[in-house]
Structure formats: C-alpha cells, structure tokens
Amino acid sequence: MFDYTFQWRQALRYVPDLMDGALVTLQIAVLSMLIGGAIGIVLAVGRTAQSPWARWPATAWVELARNTPALFQIYMAHFGLGSFGIYISPYAALLGGIAFNNAGYLAETFRGALRAIPETQTRAARSLGMPPIQAFRLIVVPQMFRIAFLPTTNQMVWAILMTSLGVTVGLSTDLTGVTQDINARTFRTFELFALAAVFYYVIAKVVMLGARLLAWRLFRY
Structure with a gap:
C-alpha cells in the first residue's frame, strides 16, 4: 500500500x-579536469613516443585508469x-581519484587527436626554424585541443557525476x-534526491x- 506523503515545501x-x-x-x-588534462597530455605524448621507457609507464596508467x-581508485587514494601511513582528506581523495581517472581517458582522447594531425604540420613548422618543443606547443597543441574539445566536454560531465562517489569516503560538502x-535529519529521501538529480542534470546541460x-566561438573558421 502506497502511503508516502510528499512534502516538497520542507525539501525546498x-x-x-x-x-x-x-x-x-x-x-x-x-x-580534476585541469589536473587530469595536464597529465593526459603528458600521457598522450608518452603513448606516441618511440622509446619504451616513455610508452610503457603511460600505457600502464591509461590501462589502470x-x-x-x-570507486576503486578513490578508495585506494583514501583508504x-x-x-601506508599517508592520510588525505575525503576531498583530496575524491579529487585525486577523479583526476587519475580523467587523465587515463583524456590521454586516449588527446592521442587520437594527435594522430589526426598530419605530420606535414610539424615538418612545415620545423622547416621554418622552430625547435621541436616550440613546434609542438604552437602548432600541434592548438590543433589537438580543437579536435579533442567536444569529446573532452563529455569527460567533464562524467567528472561532475563521479563526484557523487565522494560520499563513500565521507565527503559531506559536495552535492x-x-x-x-x-x-x-529530515527523512525526505525522495524529495531531496529528486532535487539533487535536478541539480546534476542542470549542471551537466549548462x-x-x-x-x-565556446566551440562555435573559437572554432568557427
């Protein structure tokens, strides 16, 4: 028998x-996206490197992530x-776990973007006298971000939803x-979690x- 009484006013x-x-x-x-993105670029470069000493650690990170x-990654960061006597707060554990996960996925996104850039772009930059690092920074990276921009936004949404796992390690300040x-304190489970779901939905859509x-503004041409 359904006898639950909704009390939206109390929840609101x-x-x-x-x-x-x-x-x-x-x-x-x-x-987590900023940290994971920075690490992801390094991992993507490592994954495409000729040296196994650069490729193997990057591959191990990506495969593990x-x-x-x-949830396992967040647990490992906290518990x-x-x-080993290294204690970090639930906030730091959640941030570290999500950043670790993001880095693995973004590395593959960036690696795919790097492969989509013709090698002639780098050769042209080198022919103009640019050192390899400058050519990568000024020629390759902007094109990589352009190709990977929209897929990266999907990872951002995934990161937002993954923050809900913070409750498993005792985080009480997130949504x-x-x-x-x-x-x-109130036992208004349905109303409160329905409102929280609306918040997550709105954040993701925004x-x-x-x-x-932003993509339309930056990449119109």
Missing part, C-alpha cells in the same frame, strides 16, 4: 544548501594510502554529501551548452 527549504554543495561539486570537477572502477546529510557555444 534546503535548496540554498544544495546550491552550496553543487558549487563544491563543480569545483572538484573543474580541478580505464579498466578499473572509479589504500592510509595503510550528494549535503543531500545525504539533510536526508539523515556545461554541454557552454561548451558548444
């Missing part, structure tokens, strides 16, 4: 708290390192953590829309 009182949690969620996602659960904390507008 906590919207400001959920908004604060959403900001923390967005902060973690953005930082892409073929193990993100695994604790076994899911705040929702769980309020639910423990990110995708913003990315498409």
Whole structure:
C-alpha cells in the first residue's frame, strides 16, 4: 500500500544548501579536469613516443585508469594510502581519484587527436626554424585541443557525476554529501534526491551548452 506523503515545501527549504554543495561539486570537477588534462597530455605524448621507457609507464596508467572502477581508485587514494601511513582528506581523495581517472581517458582522447594531425604540420613548422618543443606547443597543441574539445566536454560531465562517489569516503560538502546529510535529519529521501538529480542534470546541460557555444566561438573558421 502506497502511503508516502510528499512534502516538497520542507525539501525546498534546503535548496540554498544544495546550491552550496553543487558549487563544491563543480569545483572538484573543474580541478580534476585541469589536473587530469595536464597529465593526459603528458600521457598522450608518452603513448606516441618511440622509446619504451616513455610508452610503457603511460600505457600502464591509461590501462589502470580505464579498466578499473572509479570507486576503486578513490578508495585506494583514501583508504589504500592510509595503510601506508599517508592520510588525505575525503576531498583530496575524491579529487585525486577523479583526476587519475580523467587523465587515463583524456590521454586516449588527446592521442587520437594527435594522430589526426598530419605530420606535414610539424615538418612545415620545423622547416621554418622552430625547435621541436616550440613546434609542438604552437602548432600541434592548438590543433589537438580543437579536435579533442567536444569529446573532452563529455569527460567533464562524467567528472561532475563521479563526484557523487565522494560520499563513500565521507565527503559531506559536495552535492550528494549535503543531500545525504539533510536526508539523515529530515527523512525526505525522495524529495531531496529528486532535487539533487535536478541539480546534476542542470549542471551537466549548462556545461554541454557552454561548451558548444565556446566551440562555435573559437572554432568557427
């Protein structure tokens, strides 16, 4: 017998708290993308290198990040390192776990973009007297970002959704953590998590829309 009584007015009182949690969620996602993106570029270059000493470590990172659960990676950052006397906060563990995961996926995205750039681009830059690093930075990297831009936004959305795993290591300041904390005090489970789902949906849609507008502005020609 269905006897649940919805109390949306009570749940709506906590919207400001959920908004604060959403900001923390967005902060973690953005930082994890910046860290993961920087590492991903290094891994992509390593994966395409001729030297096995550069290729093998990069391949190991990518394989581990892409073929193990993100929850496992977050657990290892929080509980695994604790076994060796290295204790980090739930926030840092979540950020580190998501950044590690992002780096693996972004490395493959960037590697695909690098392969899509004709080698003649680098040769032309070298013929103009550019050193290899300068040619890579000024010629290859801008084209790589252009090719990988929209796929990278999908990883951004994935990072936003992955922040919900922070509750498993005790994080209580992100959107899911705040929702769980309020639910423990009010027992309005359906209403609160429905509102949290709306927040996640809106954040993801805003990110995708913003990315498409930015791509249209930057890559019109």
